[in-house]
Amino acid sequence: MDWIHDIFNDAPLAALFLTVAIGYIIGKIKIGKFVLGGIAGTLIMGVIIGQLGIDIPNGVKGMFFALFIYAVGFQGGPQFIQSLNIKSLNLLTSSFLMTVAGLACVLVAAWMFNLDRGSAAGLAAGGLTQSAIIGTAGSAIQALPDVTKEQIHIMETNVAVGYAVCYIFGSLGPIIMISWFIPMLMRWDIRKEAVALAKKMGGGNAALEPGQFDAVNRVSNRFFKVDANCKANGKSAVELDRDLQNASVEAIIQDGTKTDFNNDTVLQEGDIVAITGRIPALENANIFFAGETEAPEGLQLVEERRELIVTNSEIAGKTLSDLKAALPAEESHGIFITGLKRMGHSLPLIAGMKLHKGDEMELVGRPVDLNRAQSHVGYKITAAKVTDFVFFGFGMFVGYLIGMISFSIAGVPMTIGTGVGCLLSGLFFGWLRNVHPHFASLPSGASNFLRDFGLAVFVGVVGISAAPSFVSSIQQYGVKLLLLGACVTIIPQIIVFFVSYYVLRIKNPIDVLAAVAGGRSANPGFAALLEKAGNNTPVATFTITYAIANIFLTLWGPVIIGIISTNPTG
Numbered sequence: 001m002d003w004i005h006d007i008f009n010d011a012p013l014a015a016l017f018l019t020v021a022i023g024y025i026i027g028k029i030k031i032g033k034f035v036l037g038g039i040a041g042t043l044i045m046g047v048i049i050g051q052l053g054i055d056i057p058n059g060v061k062g063m064f065f066a067l068f069i070y071a072v073g074f075q076g077g078p079q080f081i082q083s084l085n086i087k088s089l090n091l092l093t094s095s096f097l098m099t100v101a102g103l104a105c106v107l108v109a110a111w112m113f114n115l116d117r118g119s120a121a122g123l124a125a126g127g128l129t130q131s132a133i134i135g136t137a138g139s140a141i142q143a144l145p146d147v148t149k150e151q152i153h154i155m156e157t158n159v160a161v162g163y164a165v166c167y168i169f170g171s172l173g174p175i176i177m178i179s180w181f182i183p184m185l186m187r188w189d190i191r192k193e194a195v196a197l198a199k200k201m202g203g204g205n206a207a208l209e210p211g212q213f214d215a216v217n218r219v220s221n222r223f224f225k226v227d228a229n230c231k232a233n234g235k236s237a238v239e240l241d242r243d244l245q246n247a248s249v250e251a252i253i254q255d256g257t258k259t260d261f262n263n264d265t266v267l268q269e270g271d272i273v274a275i276t277g278r279i280p281a282l283e284n285a286n287i288f289f290a291g292e293t294e295a296p297e298g299l300q301l302v303e304e305r306r307e308l309i310v311t312n313s314e315i316a317g318k319t320l321s322d323l324k325a326a327l328p329a330e331e332s333h334g335i336f337i338t339g340l341k342r343m344g345h346s347l348p349l350i351a352g353m354k355l356h357k358g359d360e361m362e363l364v365g366r367p368v369d370l371n372r373a374q375s376h377v378g379y380k381i382t383a384a385k386v387t388d389f390v391f392f393g394f395g396m397f398v399g400y401l402i403g404m405i406s407f408s409i410a411g412v413p414m415t416i417g418t419g420v421g422c423l424l425s426g427l428f429f430g431w432l433r434n435v436h437p438h439f440a441s442l443p444s445g446a447s448n449f450l451r452d453f454g455l456a457v458f459v460g461v462v463g464i465s466a467a468p469s470f471v472s473s474i475q476q477y478g479v480k481l482l483l484l485g486a487c488v489t490i491i492p493q494i495i496v497f498f499v500s501y502y503v504l505r506i507k508n509p510i511d512v513l514a515a516v517a518g519g520r521s522a523n524p525g526f527a528a529l530l531e532k533a534g535n536n537t538p539v540a541t542f543t544i545t546y547a548i549a550n551i552f553l554t555l556w557g558p559v560i561i562g563i564i565s566t567n568p569t570g
Contacts, residue, residue, distance in 0.1 A: 046463020073426020122162015247277020518545025
């Protein structure tokens with residue numbers, strides 16, 4: 001084993017990458033429906049590999065955490081700002097109360113059981129399953145005055161210990177509460193309630209796993225003949241569009257040749273008309289024509305599938321049905337919405353779904369029609385595939401400057417820290433990108449990589465650095481932290497559920513369960529809710545509450561370190 005020790009001492013970053021790789025392998029192991037996850041797996045693997053006594057420069061940990069937290073802020077910025085309005089006030093309040101209840105439980109547990117600052121922060125990170133607390137609390141620990149280097153190391157180790165001990169039940173608890181306990185208590189059938197909500201809003205799509213897609217072609221095209229006696233004869237293209245509703249004239253073929261046409265072009269006997277639209281509308285189109293026919297030989301219809309970011313404030317807040325009603329046939333001609341995403345989650349294409357700034361809308365139609373739609377909606381995603389390194393660099397620079405700010409509240413010293421600074425900077429630049437799409441481009445693929453890889457590397461360094469004293473800390477705090485973590489996980493959910501349902505009047509079962517999952521930033525709990533619901537009706541509520549929770553739970557790291565005054569001996 002000495003040769004492994006020598007290799008890792010000569011190349012400590014090799015040990016770090018091996019930690020991430022094996023950690024994610026461990027994280028994929030399923031026990032029933034529970035998956036540990038790559039981050040928790042990386043922490044465990046870091047502790048194991050770190051027993052070899054590997055020294056990784058502290059700057060590596062800080063830099064990668066800054067990249068991670070900036071990406072979190074950048075992605076959540078548009079949705080966070082969008083949520084700050086009177087219409088979402090009850091959801092915003094529910095999510096904020098959940099984070100406050102979690103913080104209160106952590107502080108009470110720390111005072112009752114005399115936990116040091118590091119253990120309290122670890123309890124919060126694991127019990128509330130917010131990995132970012134590890135970083136924001138760690139930055140605050142590093143800035144503490146009047147503590148020794150040994151105490152700082154012990155507290156950082158205890159943060160990792162608390163996270164590792166409390167994380168498993170922190171992930172399982174919301175699954176139990178959201179998919180079983182609360183529905184059982186309230187006698188709710190989640191699937192039945194989800195179907196009812198989808199019907200109320202005008203439809204509903206089944207929830208899909210990552211990598212899956214809907215193979216049903218909801219938009220297609222067919223060819224119809226015009227004769228002297230059919231209803232289409234003598235109608236203009238735009239008049240026929242109004243009659244067809246969910247279908248449009250795509251092409252007009254006269255004497256075997258596709259002709260240029262506009263909204264005022266009149267159909268006449270002998271024409272062959274290409275109609276594009278939703279399948280039911282195409283079936284109904286038969287009543288206007290003399291029957292279907294095959295496409296003329298060699299004919300080509302060029303259509304495009306285009307993804308747009310919603311930035312127009314005039315359509316933000318409108319439902320899909322409002323949007324359709326607001327646009328005259330001349331404007332909506334040939335355009336079909338085939339997908340809608342918010343913060344990476346697919347939304348159901350139902351009439352009552354409200355659009356938010358920052359939503360990703362997928363459209364199908366002719367390029368000329370899509371260009372017209374783009375001017376009403378926002379900007380093309382594919383036009384922003386290159387990172388704007390000017391604004392990215394400024395964003396990180398501003399984040400580090402904000403992190404240097406120190407102040408005191410009621411005599412308690414507080415340092416914002418790099419983590420919170422980069423989070424706030426990311427929120428601002430994410431909002432700037434949403435409002436002014438020509439600035440600060442950070443494509444979703446790039447931001448996802450920064451977020452996931454940054455956190456993985458950061459947690460790997462935490463595990464390796466904490467390894468030498470990890471076992472002794474587990475022996476000292478293990479059982480106590482496990483029980484306290486269960487309380488921190490369960491109690492806020494119970495309190496906030498009843499407040500949300502009875503006081504905030506979030507009465508729809510799907511909405512209130514999604515609010516509990518989002519307020520806890522509980523992705524496993526949300527996945528369980530989606531599985532039970534069988535459609536995507538919980539997504540809209542979850543994205544709002546999740547954005548709020550991510551911000552405030554991350555901010556609690558330095559708050560806990562500032563309020564708790566107990567330092568470890570050493």
